[in-house]
Amino acid sequence: MRDVKSDGAAWHADAEDLRAYARGELEAPRLWSVDTHLAACAPCRQALAEAGDPLAVDLGWERLDAELDAPRPGPVEALLTRFGVADHIARLLAATPVLRASWLGAVMLVLAMTVASVYAMDSPTVFLALAPLLPLAGVALSYGPALDPTYEMTVVAPLHGFRLLMIRTVAVLVASLGLNGLATLALPLYGLHALSWLLPGLALTATGLALTARLGPVLAPALVSGVWVALLVVAEATVHGTPLPFTAPGQGVAAAVAVVSAVLLHRLRDRFDASPAHPLSTDFAHRSTS
Known part of the structure; x- marks a missing residue:
């Protein structure tokens, strides 16, 4: 403002x-x-009244209120925007529940305890069994009205439902796989065997996403997690030594499942927009077929 005396x-x-x-x-x-x-100068208010009509003055105050009430971007949102991410996408990513400090801190604590148990039992099986579930859980907690506190904002976002799903999934996978990778570095004695959680993790996440189009964002990951745990229990009881999912044949099967699930997910991509009001709600499959 230029002031004159x-x-x-x-x-x-x-x-x-x-x-x-x-x-x-x-x-x-x-x-x-x-x-x-x-606000403090009556002569200037009088001059303003003479310079324009009352409606324009009211609009000026409304504009100021809008500026003051507008939410200020947090550090993550500001960083994403600085790297060229669109404002609305940056806000949706920053609001993803599992990218908050509380979730990431809990994951780090779980991984630290798991790594400690590996050294106590001299076996990486517990870590290999848990690590693939973390990306699946992170993706599952990022969608749907029952789990995502920012669900209403995602519904009105100017994005195709499948694109929004993929954007958040990639963000969650980067965070989850990054933390898993750091935990893996704490197990140097097991070499490449400590990385055998990666393909099962991708397979579980891709399968959970593909089933979400049919079963919803709660039942689908719960079912996939249950099957994974049951598979590990059966493998532990019937096979001595390294459980089957972490052997070379098991890794091949996991890679094949990941590819098939990714193809299926792509074919079902339009189902995520079948109901604009609730694209990822638990009764989504029923409405998409009715």
Whole structure:
């Protein structure tokens, strides 16, 4: 704001600024300065009334209220925006529940305890069994009205439902797989065997997403997790040594399941937009076929 001294006792807003304010053309931060000055200066309020109509003045106050009430981006959102991510996508990513510090801290604690148990039992089986479930759980907790506190915001986002699903899935996978990878570095004695959780993790996540189109975001990951745990229990009881999912044949099967599930997910992509009001709700399959 440019101020001019009209007399020896007071400073007043520039007439050009007042005219721009009355027309609704004055922008921040000068807009805020003029508003602050007007609140304490009767002569400038009188000059403003003479410079424009009352409706324009009211619109100016409404514009200021909108500026002050607008949510300020957090550090993650600001960082994403700086790297070129669109504003609405950055906000949706920053609001993803499992990318919050509480979730990431809990995952790190679980992984630390699992790594400690590996050294206590001298076997990586517990870690290999748990690590594939973390990406699946993270993706599952990122969608649906029952799990995502920002669900209403995602519903009105100007994005295809499948694209939104993939954007959040990639973000969750990067965070989850990154933490799993750091935990794997704490197990150098087991070499590449400590990385055999990776393909099962991708297979479980892809399968859970593919089944979400039919079963919803709660039942699908729960079913996939149950099958994984049952498979490990059977393998532990029938096979001595390394459980089958972490052997070379098991890794091949996991890779094949991941590819098939990814293809199926792509074919079902339109189902995630079948119901615009609740694209990922638990009764989504029923509405998409009715």
